[in-house]
Amino acid sequence: MKHAEVKFDTACIHAGQAPDKLFGGVSVPIYQSSTFAFEDADQGAARFSGKDDGYKYTRIGNPTNAALERCVAELEGGKFGLATATGMSAISTVFMTFLGAGKHVVSTGSVYGPTRTILEKELTRFGVESTFVDSSDANNVKNAIKKNTVMVYVETPANPTLSITDIAACAKIAHDAGAILVVDNTFCSPMLQKPLQLGADIVLHSMTKFLNGHSDVVAGMLVTNSQDLMKNMHRVICQMGGTIDPHQAWLVLRGVKTLALRVKVAQENAMKLAEELEKHPKIEWVKYPGLRSHPQYELAKKQMSGPGAMISFEVKGGVKAGKTVMDSVGLSTLAVSLGGIESLIQHPASMTHASMGPAARTEAGITDGLVRFSVGCEDYEDIKKDLWQALDKI
Numbered sequence: 001m002k003h004a005e006v007k008f009d010t011a012c013i014h015a016g017q018a019p020d021k022l023f024g025g026v027s028v029p030i031y032q033s034s035t036f037a038f039e040d041a042d043q044g045a046a047r048f049s050g051k052d053d054g055y056k057y058t059r060i061g062n063p064t065n066a067a068l069e070r071c072v073a074e075l076e077g078g079k080f081g082l083a084t085a086t087g088m089s090a091i092s093t094v095f096m097t098f099l100g101a102g103k104h105v106v107s108t109g110s111v112y113g114p115t116r117t118i119l120e121k122e123l124t125r126f127g128v129e130s131t132f133v134d135s136s137d138a139n140n141v142k143n144a145i146k147k148n149t150v151m152v153y154v155e156t157p158a159n160p161t162l163s164i165t166d167i168a169a170c171a172k173i174a175h176d177a178g179a180i181l182v183v184d185n186t187f188c189s190p191m192l193q194k195p196l197q198l199g200a201d202i203v204l205h206s207m208t209k210f211l212n213g214h215s216d217v218v219a220g221m222l223v224t225n226s227q228d229l230m231k232n233m234h235r236v237i238c239q240m241g242g243t244i245d246p247h248q249a250w251l252v253l254r255g256v257k258t259l260a261l262r263v264k265v266a267q268e269n270a271m272k273l274a275e276e277l278e279k280h281p282k283i284e285w286v287k288y289p290g291l292r293s294h295p296q297y298e299l300a301k302k303q304m305s306g307p308g309a310m311i312s313f314e315v316k317g318g319v320k321a322g323k324t325v326m327d328s329v330g331l332s333t334l335a336v337s338l339g340g341i342e343s344l345i346q347h348p349a350s351m352t353h354a355s356m357g358p359a360a361r362t363e364a365g366i367t368d369g370l371v372r373f374s375v376g377c378e379d380y381e382d383i384k385k386d387l388w389q390a391l392d393k394i
């Protein structure tokens, strides 16, 4: 059964998974094995030469990992998936595969903190150049393209500013320059946005977030429609070693089954919360793609099938007032990460985006008072009551 033939909610439960051939197990077995026996020396040789596509060693491939790769690739409307140990492992695999000395990347400025840090502080050691722009205006991406640009890297909605980038426009800009477009789709999950259909060459995820959805696993995924791009990424990950563990892959497969259910509830909660927060007297501003006040509201409506479950806001009184709110919530947990079934609240300037430094934060629009709220699936009234009592403490 292909995703094209069934609805998304159905695909979340079934994509890439058939009952186990050996005993009929309905849940995909966990192949907790580092290595796979060959029937004879010739078969071993054939597997290593690629003539036989059977398994040989888990860093190179594993049946449980493969089920997850088929599943998420199908949800993204892509042909090939590659599961990775973490989201950062997916991102570093993309960078290590396609970048090199003298090559240039144009990236969204307000990306996940460590993504920017890798480009700015680690890959510069190997001669990679990068330019960070406010990609919510595609002209900024176009103007940053150089002769040696090989990749446009976009995160939309961006973390934590929630500004939106036009994926189709960036795909055209990248392709006109002979570069590839890579999109971090973590904030939306394939439920709300399908970058490959908008022209992206590679879509990636921190599956730690919405795809797994239970704040109990770290994992990542790369999806593409190009056999050539996948072959190269697979070659690099096999050597660099960022492969996922099969037990972890199985946990994510289990999490993905409820993706549609979770995102629906969390998104409904987020929409109501954003609307009510915007009217709250102690709130300076709220940024949420479902609000008309969002600068790219129309683009969000066109490009995403829903506004998602992430809200950014600033309370009046800046950092100090923001800290009071974070220290006073009881139901929502003060923790980084997002996309879990539980509501999480955090302060990017001192936590997830601290490593970027103040200059890069200012440039990326991450103010010191910005609070990021990952809305969970608890009852709406409980989430609201908890946040409102925290706001009352200011």
Ligand SMILES: *Cc1c(COP(=O)(O)O)cnc(C)c1O
Residues within 6 Å of the ligand: 086, 087, 088, 089, 112, 155, 159, 184, 186, 187, 205, 206, 207, 208, 209, 218, 219, 220, 337
């Ligand atoms: C969390 C996150 C990452 C990194 O993923 P890990 O699983 O923590 O390595 C990358 N991009 C975005 C948008 C994220 O939220």
